[in-house]
Amino acid sequence: MATDESAEFLAEDIVYALAAEAAAESKPGLVTASQTASHTDMDVFTLLRSACSLRDTFRDAALLCANLDVGQAINSCSSLFAELRSIGKYGEQVMFRVTGGVNTHKGGIFLGVLLAAAARIVVDREPFLNPSQVCLVARQLAFPALLSDMIFSDDDSDSVDHLSGGLRAWRMFGVQGIRGEVISGFSSVLNNGIPALELSLNRGVRIGAALTHTLISLMAVVQDSTVLNRVNDPKRLALVQDRANDILANGSIFTKRGKRLIRRANGEFTRLRISPGGAADLTAVSLYLHLWSSHGRVACKKNYSSLCEEVDGQSFWI
Ligand SMILES: CC(C)(COP(=O)(O)OP(=O)(O)OC[C@H]1O[C@@H](n2cnc3c(N)ncnc32)[C@H](O[C@H]2O[C@H](COP(=O)(O)OP(=O)(O)OP(=O)(O)O)[C@@H](O)[C@H]2O)[C@@H]1O)[C@@H](O)C(=O)NCCC(=O)NCCS
Numbered sequence: 183m184a185t186d187e188s189a190e191f192l193a194e195d196i197v198y199a200l201a202a203e204a205a206a207e208s209k210p211g212l213v214t215a216s217q218t219a220s221h222t223d224m225d226v227f228t229l230l231r232s233a234c235s236l237r238d239t240f241r242d243a244a245l246l247c248a249n250l251d252v253g254q255a256i257n258s259c260s261s262l263f264a265e266l267r268s269i270g271k272y273g274e275q276v277m278f279r280v281t282g283g284v285n286t287h288k289g290g291i292f293l294g295v296l297l298a299a300a301a302r303i304v305v306d307r308e309p310f311l312n313p314s315q316v317c318l319v320a321r322q323l324a325f326p327a328l329l330s331d332m333i334f335s336d337d338d339s340d341s342v343d344h345l346s347g348g349l350r351a352w353r354m355f356g357v358q359g360i361r362g363e364v365i366s367g368f369s370s371v372l373n374n375g376i377p378a379l380e381l382s383l384n385r386g387v388r389i390g391a392a393l394t395h396t397l398i399s400l401m402a403v404v405q406d407s408t409v410l411n412r413v414n415d416p417k418r419l420a421l422v423q424d425r426a427n428d429i430l431a432n433g434s435i436f437t438k439r440g441k442r443l444i445r446r447a448n449g450e451f452t453r454l455r456i457s458p459g460g461a462a463d464l465t466a467v468s469l470y471l472h473l474w475s476s477h478g479r480v481a482c483k484k485n486y487s488s489l490c491e492e493v494d495g496q497s498f499w500i
């Protein structure tokens with residue numbers, strides 16, 4: 183196997199970001215270090231095991247593009263994307279093997295493979311990777327194939343049972359899921375996720391709390407098909423977006439009221455078994471794109487004394 187320093191560091195940051203997202207607290211309905219929330223088949227250790235197993239997958243995706251410039255990559259996008267998809271499928275097999283069959287990071291694998299490839303294409307020209315450029319190249323690589331997935335899913339068949347959760351949500355309700363996020367050029371990540379993450383870090387909060395605010399900011403806008411996987415009811419997605427918008431309007435992690443609403447949303451989503459897994463994946467994406475753009479340094483002006491505080495008489499981890 184050829185060695186390539188850029189491919190190694192890109193993969194390393196993706197794995198770190200998936201693990202950091204898993205460990206972060208105060209994520210409504212999602213697995214954290216202290217809860218399994220809406221999930222009965224996985225905990226934080228399952229997610230960490232999965233994240234750690236995927237490093238070679240992301241490295242291989244970057245390596246595949248090590249000698250390509252943007253023009254060459256875009257001219258050969260359909261064959262390149264087919265090769266990336268098979269690297270991603272192999273990554274999915276590894277994930278299912280190490281988790282005993284649990285879907286921990288299907289979306290995270292796809293996004294990581296695509297963005298590692300795009301970043302490796304861009305990195306020779308731009309050592310400080312600009313998130314918009316990386317996302318644009320990723321979009322160009324994936325656009326034809328994802329569009330055809332979506333058009334093809336609209337076949338004559340009345341049944342949607344054979345479709346994946348994402349394609350079913352698209353076909354039944356026009357919810358665009360992961361494909362729409364990529365086709366849009368990662369609009370939620372660029373317009374909501376990364377700005378929220380950087381605002382939090384600039385305000386001096388710790389990385390875990392910054393990830394919570396990033397997640398909430400994404401939940402407010404993302405068309406997350408995971409929310410509809412278990413119950414095909416678009417009202418559930420509207421509920422997630424309403425709750426997230428309400429949290430943001432009340433100060434999110436920066437106010438007591440915001441934190442109270444985060445806690446309340448966690449209780450509600452857990453009761454309803456709602457899991458915003460797509461927004462979780464995009465939280466990790468926001469983190470590694472931020473890391474790549476700042477050369478691997480998270481500007482964490484730490485305040486460890488606020489690690490755990492009381493909200494309504496209960497501890498609130500941030
Ligand atoms: C293109 C692929 C992504 C394959 O797509 P596929 O159609 O197979 O999958 P989708 O159902 O479309 O969704 C994939 C995952 O994407 C995440 N996601 C959803 N919405 C968004 C969004 N708006 N932005 C970003 N990411 C999004 C989501 O992943 C997360 O949730 C998963 C956990 O969900 P959970 O409900 O707990 O697990 P389940 O097992 O489904 O249910 P339970 O048993 O628990 O009830 C977790 O994976 C997170 O990562 C979606 O799950 C790509 O994978 C691909 O190309 N693969 C190769 C195979 C292929 O070629 N397929 C093409 C089919 S046409």
Ligand SMILES: Nc1ncnc2[nH]cnc12
Pocket residue numbers: 203204209211212213214221229286287290457459462463
């Ligand atoms: N923290 C999390 N909880 C549940 N599903 C996830 N998929 C990715 N991260 C997740």
